[in-house]
Amino acid sequence: xxxxxxxxxxxxxxxxxxxxxxxxxxxxxxxxxxxxxxxxxxxxxxxxxxxxxxxxxxxxxxxxxxxxxxxxxxxxxxxxxxxxxxxxxxxxxxxxxxxxxxxxxxxxxxxxxxxxxxxxxxxxxxxxxxxxxxxxxxxxxxxxxxxxxxxxxxxxxxxxxxxx
Numbered sequence: 001x002x003x004x005x006x007x008x009x010x011x012x013x014x015x016x017x018x019x020x021x022x023x024x025x026x027x028x029x030x031x032x033x034x035x036x037x038x039x040x041x042x043x044x045x046x047x048x049x050x051x052x053x054x055x056x057x058x059x060x061x062x063x064x065x066x067x068x069x070x071x072x073x074x075x076x077x078x079x080x081x082x083x084x085x086x087x088x089x090x091x092x093x094x095x096x097x098x099x100x101x102x103x104x105x106x107x108x109x110x111x112x113x114x115x116x117x118x119x120x121x122x123x124x125x126x127x128x129x130x131x132x133x134x135x136x137x138x139x140x141x142x143x144x145x146x147x148x149x150x151x152x153x154x155x156x157x158x159x160x161x162x163x164x
Contacts, residue, residue, distance in 0.1 A: 002118060004051055016093040022052040023085075023098040026062040027144035028074045030107035033126050034141060036133075037069055037112075037119040041091070045131045047141060049100075062103045070112040070122040074105040080144040082153040085136075104144040 003011075010019060026048040028035035036045045050065035052058055059076040066074045081102035088096050112122035125131060127145060130138070143152050 004053060006054055007051065011094060016095055018087065018095040018097060021096050021098050022058070023049060023100045024052060024058055024062045024065060025049045025081075025100055025102040025140050025144075026066050026074065026076075026105050027080070027102060027141050028066055028070075028072060028105045028107055029145060030124065032128075033124040034130070034145070035066075035070060035072060035074075035107070035112055036123060036125050036131065037114070038121040040114075040118055040120050043120075044137075045133045046137045047144075051098075052101075058101045059103060062101075062105060066105065068116050069114070069118055070110075071115040072110040072112050072122075073108040075108055076103045076105050078104050078149075079151045080104045080146075080148070081140060082151055084154070100140075102140045102144055 007019070007021075028048065035048065037048055038045050048062075048066050048069050050061060050069070052061040056064075062076055063074060066072055079101060081100075083100055083102070085098040085100050088098075090096075112124065114120055114122050127141075130141070
């Protein structure tokens with residue numbers, strides 16, 4: 001699924017004006033490898049990302065997005081990072097900024113494939129041999145695979161770890 005219906009309904013009313021949305025990043029780990037997808041819109045490799053549906057619990061959204069985008073079953077292990085993304089401007093002019101919740105997830109089963117058309121590839125990569133990707137995505141992965149028991153979050157511009 002690409003743009004959720006509730007976003008299309010909002011866009012019909014507000015046009016391309018900025019939307020503040022909630023999203024998830026699901027970093028799926030299986031031993032020393034991580035699941036990545038290559039986005040169809042820009043060709044970038046990323047962990048699985050997606051928008052939280054109205055009323056949906058964030059961890060459920062992470063599990064749903066993993067299955068929808070890659071055909072892989074996974075379970076959330078912990079919330080790793082709470083952060084705000086930079087403003088995104090899409091090719092059609094739509095603007096959005098996200099409160100992003102990064103979950104570390106455990107692989108339960110299934111082999112990845114680009115299941116829903118949002119991605120052109122889905123594959124496992126060794127953590128020490130990731131494809132080129134943005135610093136932001138590398139940070140999301142590093143934070144999720146780290147041995148920090150508490151989520152990281154930003155306070156006054158600094159990244160800190162704390163109990164959530």
